[in-house]
Amino acid sequence: MKKNRSRSESGVVLIAVLGGILLLTMIALALSSSVRVS
Amino acid sequence: MPAAKGQRGFTLLELLVSTALTAIVLTLLTSGLRLTEAAWLRGSERVRTMQQTLAEDEAIQAQVSSAIPRQLTTQFEQRQLQLTTFQGNAREARFFSNYSWQGGRNSGLWLVSYRVIHESDDKERLVVSEQGFSSEQQLAAFLLGSQPSTGSGFPYGELADHIELFYLRPSSPGSPAAWVQEWKCDDQKQKQLPRGVRVHWQSAKQERDLTLVIPVREVPQ
Numbered sequence: 001m002k003k004n005r006s007r008s009e010s011g012v013v014l015i016a017v018l019g020g021i022l023l024l025t026m027i028a029l030a031l032s033s034s035v036r037v038s
Numbered sequence: 039m040p041a042a043k044g045q046r047g048f049t050l051l052e053l054l055v056s057t058a059l060t061a062i063v064l065t066l067l068t069s070g071l072r073l074t075e076a077a078w079l080r081g082s083e084r085v086r087t088m089q090q091t092l093a094e095d096e097a098i099q100a101q102v103s104s105a106i107p108r109q110l111t112t113q114f115e116q117r118q119l120q121l122t123t124f125q126g127n128a129r130e131a132r133f134f135s136n137y138s139w140q141g142g143r144n145s146g147l148w149l150v151s152y153r154v155i156h157e158s159d160d161k162e163r164l165v166v167s168e169q170g171f172s173s174e175q176q177l178a179a180f181l182l183g184s185q186p187s188t189g190s191g192f193p194y195g196e197l198a199d200h201i202e203l204f205y206l207r208p209s210s211p212g213s214p215a216a217w218v219q220e221w222k223c224d225d226q227k228q229k230q231l232p233r234g235v236r237v238h239w240q241s242a243k244q245e246r247d248l249t250l251v252i253p254v255r256e257v258p259q
Binding site: 008010011012014015018019021022025026028029032033 | 074
């Protein structure tokens with residue numbers, strides 16, 4: 001029988017996904033601002 | 039086994055953390071969008087300025103290369119003078135052309151003046167002014183400087199600390215070609231147009247030279 005995820009496990013997944021999005025956003029912003037137009 | 043009632047969902051702490059993360063991501067995205075928009079506007083403005091500079095450079099090149107070489111005999115201060123249709127010094131060039139900034143090519147004959155004027159804050163600017171040709175007396179008076187350049191003219195090029203004009207004297211036996219700062223229309227030894235005009239902008243930040251070529255054409259006697 002498939003075991004349901006516990007509350008804390010779902011919350012950790014949510015925070016991990018949002019943290020990943022935050023990390024990717026920061027990387028994208030850092031890359032875009034490092035491109036210097038003379 | 040399904041979770042019991044009241045046991046589903048996230049804890050308050052998880053919700054607070056995820057809301058904070060979402061807010062940070064949204065803030066970053068918004069500021070990123072603002073930066074992108076500013077860069078886009080800056081780029082568009084730069085392209086527009088470059089296109090305008092290019093169009094003006096083409097117009098000034100067309101006008102200078104359409105300078106008409108002519109000889110005219112005129113009476114000035116009780117003297118009989120033979121004039122060539124080009125007069126220039128470091129601050130102003132006056133010549134006769136069949137290209138107009140207003141009317142384009144073949145829009146009649148024009149008396150054209152490029153002169154350096156003082157603007158505010160010790161800056162200088164080159165101004166192009168042109169007037170229609172009506173008579174040889176008007177042309178002679180214009181070349182000899184007794185008739186001031188009319189109108190405010192069109193500003194050309196950027197502001198600079200110092201702007202100078204040079205004229206290319208072609209080589210002749212015994213003297214190589216050289217850029218000079220004086221071209222006299224009543225010089226009896228030099229009955230021709232210069233081979234080119236060079237505009238030199240000098241600023242603390244940068245220097246720029248624009249060389250305009252005048253094709254070789256025989257001066258009708």
